[in-house]
Amino acid sequence: MSSSSLIIIHFFILSLSLFSLSSVSPSSQPHPFILPIRKDPSTNLFYTSLGIGTPRTDFNLVIDLGGENLWYDCDAHYNSSSYTPIQCGSKQCPEIGCTGCNGPFKPGCTNNTCPSPALNSLAKFIFGGGLGQDFIFISQNKVSGLLSSCIDTDSFPSFTGNDSALNGLPKNTKGIVGLSRSNLSLPKQLALKNNLPHKFSLCLPSSNKQGFTNLLVRSDEFSKFVQTTPLFVNPFSTGPVSVKGVSSNEYFIDVKAIKIDGHVLNLKPSLLSIDKKGNGGTKISTITPFTELHTSVYKPFIRDFLKKASDRKVKRVSSVAPFEACFDSTSIRNSLPRIDLVLQKGAQWTIHETNLVVNVKKNVACLGIVDGGTESRMSFTKPSIVLGGHQLVDNLLVFDLSSSKLSFSSSLLVHNASCS
Numbered sequence: 001m002s003s004s005s006l007i008i009i010h011f012f013i014l015s016l017s018l019f020s021l022s023s024v025s026p027s028s029q030p031h032p033f034i035l036p037i038r039k040d041p042s043t044n045l046f047y048t049s050l051g052i053g054t055p056r057t058d059f060n061l062v063i064d065l066g067g068e069n070l071w072y073d074c075d076a077h078y079n080s081s082s083y084t085p086i087q088c089g090s091k092q093c094p095e096i097g098c099t100g101c102n103g104p105f106k107p108g109c110t111n112n113t114c115p116s117p118a119l120n121s122l123a124k125f126i127f128g129g130g131l132g133q134d135f136i137f138i139s140q141n142k143v144s145g146l147l148s149s150c151i152d153t154d155s156f157p158s159f160t161g162n163d164s165a166l167n168g169l170p171k172n173t174k175g176i177v178g179l180s181r182s183n184l185s186l187p188k189q190l191a192l193k194n195n196l197p198h199k200f201s202l203c204l205p206s207s208n209k210q211g212f213t214n215l216l217v218r219s220d221e222f223s224k225f226v227q228t229t230p231l232f233v234n235p236f237s238t239g240p241v242s243v244k245g246v247s248s249n250e251y252f253i254d255v256k257a258i259k260i261d262g263h264v265l266n267l268k269p270s271l272l273s274i275d276k277k278g279n280g281g282t283k284i285s286t287i288t289p290f291t292e293l294h295t296s297v298y299k300p301f302i303r304d305f306l307k308k309a310s311d312r313k314v315k316r317v318s319s320v321a322p323f324e325a326c327f328d329s330t331s332i333r334n335s336l337p338r339i340d341l342v343l344q345k346g347a348q349w350t351i352h353e354t355n356l357v358v359n360v361k362k363n364v365a366c367l368g369i370v371d372g373g374t375e376s377r378m379s380f381t382k383p384s385i386v387l388g389g390h391q392l393v394d395n396l397l398v399f400d401l402s403s404s405k406l407s408f409s410s411s412l413l414v415h416n417a418s419c420s
């Protein structure tokens with residue numbers, strides 16, 4: 001009797017001490033990798049803030065869902081003592097070639113360094129930086145061993161002020177965090193490092209609010225409200241460099257049809273699918289502020305939309321660039337035609353009115369979907385639809401690369417929730 005009660009007491013003490021151990025040292029369990037997201041009102045782009053290096057320096061970086069890597073401006077004033085350049089030809093170096101520098105050693109000025117581009121689809125040129133390793137601070141995690149690209153913009157002479165690697169980005173930002181399929185994207189690196197599936201969530205905020213991206217989603221915590229649809233790989237590059245046989249790292253979904261007020265827009269189905277050269281398809285992009293439709297899709301779309309709006313007695317007013325369909329906002333309260341994207345297996349992405357309308361000035365609201373033209377500026381291929389930032393606001397998206405699925409909520413506002 002006594003010995004068995006001793007065992008029980010002993011077990012009780014042991015489990016108590018285990019409990020207190022785990023409650024005093026929560027750091028043994030890594031924190032979630034959540035980054036806050038804010039919207040820049042002048043560019044309508046989204047950015048986050050994270051820390052890099054020693055001493056820790058905080059950088060505001062633009063969120064680019066299709067971005068290849070994390071790159072930041074390690075300008076003339078920046079020097080981190082924990083920065084390690086990656087050598088040319090090493091296992092970690094995916095590129096051929098080598099970069100060097102004549103100045104004193106600092107991030108952005110090192111010899112025998114693996115080249116790594118600082119890609120910005122809003123810039124005029126492709127800028128080359130160096131691949132390096134440094135501490136990166138995400139939520140309360142100090143992570144080592146992540147690769148990023150640093151580029152000293154002060155070392156590139158500017159001719160017009162429009163030829164910087166930072167061109168077109170919000171004034172307070174200093175680079176880009178890429179979330180693409182690439183091996184160098186932040187979610188992919190974190191997934192590999194933690195031996196977890198490559199899966200992340202993205203929730204873009206409306207102005208003045210804060211959204212988030214969780215770079216490493218561990219479970220299915222988002223099953224409420226969401227539908228899923230397959231993610232597709234475009235077998236052709238969609239970036240500024242086209243290499244034969246190298247597929248796109250961006251995220252495509254298969255939009256089969258567009259519905260306006262429940263009626264399927266009359267389009268040749270081939271206009272929406274990816275063709276033999278990599279043109280077409282529907283890409284999701286956070287670096288495109290407003291959804292862009294290829295001209296051959298836009299023309300019938302806007303004609304039908306305006307017709308349905310007029311049937312609903314919404315009062316049209318003069319266009320305000322870049323938007324064509326603008327209305328007297330007092331006449332549109334909850335009565336704009338509804339738009340649904342029809343996906344595979346009956347899934348449907350409804351674009352809620354707050355994601356359609358852009359308030360451009362007093363009493364004028366425009367449909368935030370624009371004519372994307374027939375050619376891309378920084379790519380050899382052109383999608384049919386680029387689903388842009390304004391249409392993604394307050395929509396929870398979960399990109400699961402291990403099962404190649406996108407889960408999406410449509411507007412959370414319908415459920416009295418938001419990305420904030």
Ligand SMILES: *[C@@H]1O[C@H](CO)[C@@H](O)[C@H](O)[C@H]1NC(C)=O
Binds near residue numbers: 079106
């Ligand atoms: C940067 O810091 C390193 C030491 O961490 C030092 O050796 C180097 O000279 C510094 N470079 C510049 C340009 O100040």
Ligand SMILES: *[C@@H]1O[C@H](CO)[C@@H](O)[C@H](O)[C@H]1NC(C)=O
Binds near residue numbers: 100103
């Ligand atoms: C790189 O090598 C050149 C030539 O050997 C040298 O002049 C320069 O100081 C080196 N730069 C750095 C950052 O070590």
Ligand SMILES: *[C@@H]1O[C@H](CO)[C@@H](O)[C@H](O)[C@H]1NC(C)=O
Binds near residue numbers: 161
């Ligand atoms: C930059 O480009 C914009 C649009 O292309 C143009 O209006 C502006 O004048 C340019 N700025 C400079 C400094 O060249």
Ligand SMILES: *[C@@H]1O[C@H](CO)[C@@H](O)[C@H](O)[C@H]1NC(C)=O
Binds near residue numbers: 094
């Ligand atoms: C990405 O990494 C995997 C494994 O680490 C490797 O097999 C693959 O070739 C890499 N892809 C590219 C495009 O470098």
Ligand SMILES: *[C@@H]1O[C@H](CO)[C@@H](O)[C@H](O)[C@H]1NC(C)=O
Binds near residue numbers: 414
């Ligand atoms: C959302 O909130 C409003 C007001 O707080 C309430 O009337 C409505 O029923 C709620 N809707 C849902 C779906 O919970």
